[in-house]
């Protein structure tokens with residue numbers, strides 16, 4: 001059993017994998033410790049096929065958790081949610097992490113998204129500007145294989161790219177093309193092709209091109225979508241050691257408050273200690289702050305990296321509201337990836353001083369399952385039922401509004417009194433989306449959604465309740481980044497202010513959410529952390 005390594009990376013999700021590979025490429029010795037099991041794509045596809053119909057829309061249902069590595073799962077409350085809104089991220093504790101079931105949507109931040117405090121007087125500014133992160137976005141797009149539009153008129157953000165996408169964007173489905181035209185002609189809004197971590201038209205990274213299964217969530221059956229599990233064999237070929245089914249439960253400090261070791265339980269509940277020189281905790285925005293709090297010791301009685309009392313605070317996501325309506329004319333959605341286009345320009349403007357920005361996406365999920373249920377409940381049978389299913393499949397649209405959210409210290413992850421299978425405290429999160437978001441829903445996004453629905457000829461639009469939000473499962477904020485150690489947990493390299501050799505990269509470090517899906521930004525920050533770690537290891 002490995003008992004020491006130069007670099008220890010905890011977590012084999014996209015963030016941990018990218019850092020591990022960067023370190024391996026620089027000639028460092030890397031040990032990766034992963035809580036969950038290592039599974040094959042065929043097994044997940046088989047799990048999905050065997051699900052009862054009612055469970056298929058549940059993104060985690062194909063990923064039953066291991067006893068020792070519980071994650072949020074239908075019928076198993078790993079995470080306690082308190083507060084006025086429900087906090088329900090559905091991450092996966094398997095080797096490869098949550099990109100197994102992500103959609104792959106990859107919007108960059110805009111320069112404005114990173115300067116909310118100085119531009120609009122709300123939230124926090126980032127510790128660096130857009131020009132600083134731009135090269136790391138380029139690296140991310142190449143590493144994950146992100147396809148996107150070549151034409152600047154179709155790109156988001158506007159006029160900021162320093163390199164083209166490595167692959168052209170995927171074609172829009174018939175319904176998406178029509179929606180794009182209607183938005184442009186009737187509302188003057190740009191519905192642009194999504195940048196997404198999915199191979200378009202050609203193999204990339206030893207993975208095939210997307211063949212439009214429309215099953216990206218919960219699993220791409222052919223591996224055309226990037227997920228971190230696809231990189232693990234390559235990391236081993238480059239020399240990484242990967243320990244699966246190994247749950248890190250304590251990070252140990254030594255002289256000078258440097259990290260000296262991590263402790264993990266194997267699947268038999270036997271404890272092991274592994275020493276190292278450089279430590280990366282990449283367990284995601286819930287499990288990383290949880291581990292920091294669980295690791296409290298005499299030097300750090302409030303938990304590791306927590307002299308600022310900010311560990312677990314400022315938890316953020318993209319609260320969202322959905323609108324499902326029927327049109328008169330047929331649209332026919334459902335060919336291609338499940339998310340393939342979006343309206344991002346509604347996410348920018350001086351109104352952000354007052355209320356949250358919003359991004360609208362027309363989901364391209366094939367809707368036949370919901371629709372068949374709806375048609376059958378109308379009492380129709382035989383040919384009439386068949387015709388009703390066809391009509392609704394062609395005319396049923398689902399548009400989602402995803403909001404930005406401000407960092408609020410009261411939105412806080414703490415350790416629950418409830419224990420998991422290993423006897424470790426479960427995470428508990430107080431969750432309130434806040435008035436900034438509620439105002440946006442009432443005054444900005446609901447009226448905009450109504451205009452969108454009217455433009456496409458919806459016959460049954462209903463506004464969303466400005467009180468009810470679901471989460472987008474984009475976990476951010478709990479180990480927030482900043483230049484000031486008194487008010488933040490990590491610095492611009494995702495290195496903790498309190499422990500010189502401890503990095504906490506990922507969504508937890510993000511200082512603002514903007515509206516677009518955030519994994520591309522987490523990965524860009526992972527590259528920044530990896531560069532800093534390598535220079536530290538090489539004594540540069």
Ligand SMILES: Cc1cc2nc3c(=O)[nH]c(=O)nc-3n(C[C@H](O)[C@H](O)[C@H](O)COP(=O)(O)OP(=O)(O)OC[C@H]3O[C@@H](n4cnc5c(N)ncnc54)[C@H](O)[C@@H]3O)c2cc1C
Nearest residue numbers: 011013014015035093097098103104105248283517518519
């Ligand atoms: C349904 C769904 C759709 C999504 N779609 C998108 C999208 O389209 N675009 C987008 O940008 N984002 C999307 N996301 C979010 C995206 O999946 C995450 O942002 C991303 O996977 C986070 O990567 P990570 O490496 O930080 O964490 P994870 O992928 O969660 O990986 C963390 C790893 O750490 C391991 N781990 C955890 N605790 C321990 C421990 N104590 N010891 C050892 N190992 C541990 C886990 O097992 C896991 O392997 C989606 C999420 C969901 C749920």
